[in-house]
Structures are given as structure tokens and as C-alpha cells.
Amino acid sequence: MFIIKTENLEKVYRTEEVQTKALNHVSLTVEQGEFVAIMGPSGCGKSTLLNLLGLLDEPDGGSLQLLGTETSRYSERQRAELRKRSLGFVFQSFNLIDELTVFENVELPLRYLGVGAAERRQRVEQVLEKMQLLHRRNHFPLQLSGGQQQRVAVARAVVNAPPLLLADEPTGNLDSASGHDVLGLLTELNEAGTTVLMVTHSEHDARYARRVIRLLDGQVVLEHSRSQF
Numbered sequence: 244m245f246i247i248k249t250e251n252l253e254k255v256y257r258t259e260e261v262q263t264k265a266l267n268h269v270s271l272t273v274e275q276g277e278f279v280a281i282m283g284p285s286g287c288g289k290s291t292l293l294n295l296l297g298l299l300d301e302p303d304g305g306s307l308q309l310l311g312t313e314t315s316r317y318s319e320r321q322r323a324e325l326r327k328r329s330l331g332f333v334f335q336s337f338n339l340i341d342e343l344t345v346f347e348n349v350e351l352p353l354r355y356l357g358v359g360a361a362e363r364r365q366r367v368e369q370v371l372e373k374m375q376l377l378h379r380r381n382h383f384p385l386q387l388s389g390g391q392q393q394r395v396a397v398a399r400a401v402v403n404a405p406p407l408l409l410a411d412e413p414t415g416n417l418d419s420a421s422g423h424d425v426l427g428l429l430t431e432l433n434e435a436g437t438t439v440l441m442v443t444h445s446e447h448d449a450r451y452a453r454r455v456i457r458l459l460d461g462q463v464v465l466e467h468s469r470s471q472f
């Protein structure tokens with residue numbers, strides 16, 4: 244089953260002076276259970292694509308089916324529900340809540356799902372341990388390094404094991420050891436059934452994916468599976 248299917252997807256950013264076609268007729272499919280890397284040069288439209296797939300923004304043309312339903316049919320309430328229940332998102336800018344501790348940030352998706360306190364605690368501690376952050380559980384985001392904040396963002400996105408995880412440069416601020424931990428966690432999650440789409444600049448990181456989709460100037464230029472590396 245396709246978890247994502249786009250046909251001729253378009254996104255145009257307009258300001259008073261300029262118009263930028265960030266996505267130009269992007270057609271792609273992702274099957275349930277895949278681990279896909281999205282690559283391409285800076286400005287080619289990777290984050291734009293991820294934002295559309297994550298229902299954070301709306302396309303200007305074409306169609307986007309998510310989990311078997313055309314997304315233009317969703318109401319705003321349904322989009323919000325889907326984001327909470329079915330999507331995990333690792334933002335390039337982390338988007339942590341500064342007023343909440345590390346523990347409270349990571350526990351948020353479980354609160355939305357109504358998971359009880361004891362189970363929340365267990366699941367949050369488990370993922371913080373994997374991200375080597377248990378000792379920082381009572382810190383606030385601004386008391387952490389960039390790499391630590393990034394690992395909190397990853398922990399928050401994966402804590403509820405969403406059906407679809409969208410990760411924008413999840414190792415962008417990390418040294419190779421921490422990057423390895425994050426990629427290991429994404430692999431573990433994928434093996435347990437989560438479909439993973441990861442934007443990356445790194446050929447090394449892309450090797451964790453089973454398929455690579457390359458974008459150039461808002462268009463898909465190449466798709467290849469890991470056996471073709």
C-alpha cells in the first residue's frame with residue numbers, strides 16, 4: 244500500500260517582487276514500511292516537499308494522497324488530528340518549546356494520544372536513554388547545545404512510533420557518534436513498521452535508506468534503490 248502518492252505536485256512561493264517555483268510537477272510514491280532519503284542541492288525543494296507531506300503547508304497544484312486519502316479532502320481539524328496521531332516530524336529548526344523541559348517536550352505527543360502517566364514516563368525515558376539525554380531530562384532547551392536540542396527533537400518525533408516519520412536533516416548538527424545513534428534509532432523504528440522519509444545532504448546518512456529520491460530545481464531527477472549505489 245502507498246503511504247504517500249503525489250502527482251504533479253506544485254508549490255510556488257510568491258512575494259511582491261519574486262515568484263519561486265519550489266516544486267515543479269513532483270510525482271512520487273512511497274510504500275508503507277520504506278526508508279527513503281531525499282537528497283539534492285540547497286534550495287532544490289527538499290524542505291518544501293517535506294512540509295507538504297507533513298501537512299504543514301498546502302500545495303498550489305497537483306494531488307497529494309497520504310495514508311490512502313487525498314489530502315485536499317481533509318478539513319483543518321482532520322489535518323491537525325492526522326499530524327498528531329500519524330505523523331512524526333523532525334524540524335530543521337527543532338521547534339522545541341522553550342518553556343518546557345526536555346522530558347515535557349518529548350512527552351507531548353503521548354499526552355496528545357492520551358497515554359497514561361506511568362507509560363509516558365517509561366516511553367520517554369527509554370527514548371531519552373537511546374539519545375544519551377536521560378541526564379538532561381530536567382533541562383530546558385536553551386540550556387542545551389545545538390546537537391542536544393536536535394536529539395530532543397528526534398526523541399519527540401519518534402516517541403509515539405508514528406506510522407510516518409518525516410525527518411529534515413536529523414543529523415545536521417551532530418558529530419558522527421551522535422549521528423550514528425539517531426540513524427540507528429530511525430532504522431529501529433523503520434524495522435518496527437514506521438515509514439521513514441529523511442532529507443539529508445550526506446551520502447553517508449543516505450546509506451541507511453533503502454531508496455534515494457534526488458531533487459533538482461523542484462523536480463525529481465533520479466530515484467534509485469540501495470543496491471544501485
Ligand SMILES: Nc1ncnc2c1ncn2[C@@H]1O[C@H](COP(=O)(O)OP(=O)(O)OP(=O)(O)O)[C@@H](O)[C@H]1O
Nearest residue numbers: 256257263264265284285286287288289290291292
Ligand atoms: N517561505 C518561503 N518564501 C519564499 N521562498 C521560499 C520559502 N521557503 C522556501 N523558499 C524558496 O523555495 C526554494 C526551495 O526551498 P527549500 O527550503 O525547500 O529548499 P531545500 O532543498 O530544503 O534547501 P536546503 O538544503 O538549503 O535546506 C528555494 O529557492 C527557497 O528560496
